[in-house]
Amino acid sequence: MATPKKSFSALIIGSGQSGTPLATALAATGRTTALVERAHLGGSCVNVGCTPTKTMIASGRVAHLARRAGEYGVFQRVVGEGIAPAVEMERVRERKREVVAQWRAGSERRVSGVEGLEVLRGEARFVGERKVRVSLEEGGGEVEVMAEEVFVDVGERPAGAEVEGLEGLGEGRVLDSTSVMELGEVPGRLVVLGGGYIGMEFGQLFRRLGSEVVIVQRAQQLLPREDAEIAEAVRKICEEDGIEVVLGSTATKVSPQRGGLLLQYRTSTGALHETSGTHLLLATGRKPNTDSLDLSVAGIKATPRGHIIVSDNLETSIPNVYALGDCHGGPAFTHVSYDDFRIIRHNLIDKTSPPTSIMQRDGLVPYVVYTDPQLGHVGLHEAEARAKFPSKQIKTATMPMSAVARAVETAETRGLMKAVVDGESGHILGFTCLGIEGGEIMSLVQVAMIGKLPWWKLRDAVFAHPTLAESLNNLWGYLR
Known part of the structure; x- marks a missing residue:
């Protein structure tokens, strides 16, 4: 029986923050236009990324504050010297599902009934330069789709880890960043493999929900991209929260034991150690969802890791075939993916402004790690600034959050903020805030950086008192 064929002006594979x-x-x-999606509309952010994780982290923060209520003179049921909140993991999970369903429904409504747009539910693979075959869900057979323009927005997924014995663990013991959010009970002891952004968020979350947590990190510091003093402050916060942190160690083997698992790891000195747990969370990175696309059939070039190689305007090695979002590598953030959509819109639709990415425009890629306190960063880290501008006079200003009046008033003094500046022009090259609402403070500095304001404009600005923004008056007194 012949495969049905359809032709469109445009074909989009994947409904992430670019594709939708x-x-x-x-x-x-x-x-x-045809939009092909094999799972849920909205992509990783809405379904398994930002929306669900930050929803659960909010539950973790409430549990944390409940335990600290006595610090503020607020008491409920007293157990010893503090409050003992009862965490119902099933309700935490249900709240997460409700929020995800709300945003997913928004994505559904956005594409439903749009004239000229057909949504195909299924998995696509290339069978020509601008031709794909879609295996439709629920036994719907296959359909061949051809288009003048093709846009690939398939995102990434958890990469897993190469550790001996993983396959031998019992069902539900090995988790990734998706499956960990579907737990119906709080793990007794969670071993987190990886101390990057994902590992840190989930590690702290489940500690606050009641798990014992140990983080095993291969690098010599947590969050390896961050400046050393920021990473060290994060480590201290983890240990204050009761999280065990193991640095400079590589997992070598895992084996089942009664009620859980035993993880063996080797330190940088070569010594072998063990730690036990009820569950193992693999937070060791992500990989692009391009392996099922048969890119080579279409002649689309990719890196050895599977990221699609693109030009400055996001075009692949094949004319009129573009890649957007995480699948082409680079900063894997939702806001960067949406910026890719803007590039395509400007280039192919509006044609009103240069089709350049955020990296080409100003390099100011912001991000926030939703630990508590938050870690917000934009621009260059100190080492990056010194390497990029060896002839410039680089200065830094580092101030503890304990020097911020609003942080003291709210009893949220953990962390610090750090600015990297050009000592001659005064331009701010990079900024990090590890502190209460660190992402919001970072965004304020980002606006100043976009406007190319020198640091003294922030020093001399009149901010409302008492606000967190007011700290930007005082930061520069620490400039060295």
Whole structure:
């Protein structure tokens, strides 16, 4: 039986933070458009990334504050010297599912009934330069789709880890950043393999929900991209929260034991150690969802890791085939993925401004790690600034959050903020805030950086008192 064929002006594979708005934007121009999605509309952010994780982290913060209520003179049921909140993991999970369903429904409504847009539920693979075969879900057979323009927005997924014995553990013992959010009970002891952004967020979350937590990190510091003093402050916060941190250690073997598992790891000195747990969370990175696309059939070039190689305007090695979002490498953030959509819109639809990425425009890629306190960063880290501008006079200003009035008033004094500046022009090259609402403070500095304001403009600004923003008056007194 012949495979049905369909032709469109535009084909989008994947409905992430680039693909979904692009689908409606292209259809609005009169292009006949197909959007292929094999799972849920909205991509990783809505379904298994930002939305669910930050929803659960909010539950963890409430549990944390409940335990600290006595510090503020607020008492409920007293147990010893503090409060003992009862965490119902099933309700935490249900709240997460409710929020995800709400945002997913928004994505569904966005593409539903759009004139000129057809949504195909299934998995696509290339069978030509701008031709794919879609295996439709629920036994719907296959359909061959051809288009003048093709946009690949398939994202990434957890990469797993190469550790001997993983396959031999009992069902549900080995978790990744998706499956860990579907637990119906709090793990007794969670071993987190990886001390990057994902490992840190989940490690602290489950400690606050009641788990014992140990983080095993290969590098010599947590969050390896961050400046050493920031990473050290994060480590101290972890240990204050009761998290065991093991640095400079590589997992070598895991084996089942009664009620859980035993992880063997080797330190940088070569010594072998063991730690036990009820569950193992693999937070060792992500990989692109390009391995099922048959890119080579279409002649689309990719890196050895599977990231699609693109030009400055996101075009692949094949004309009129583009890649957007995490699948082409680079900073894997939702806001960067959405910026890719803007590049395509400007280049192919509006044609009103240069189709350049955030990296080409100003290099100011912001991000926030939703630990508590938050870690917000934008621009260059100190080592990056010194390497990039060896002839410049680089200065830094580092101030503890304990020097911030609003932080003291709210009893949220953990962390620090750090600015990296050009000592001659005064331009701010990079900024990090590990502190209460660190992402919001960072965003304020980002605006100053976009406007190319020298640091003294922030020093001399009149901010409302008492606010966290007011700390930007005082930071520069620490400039060295």
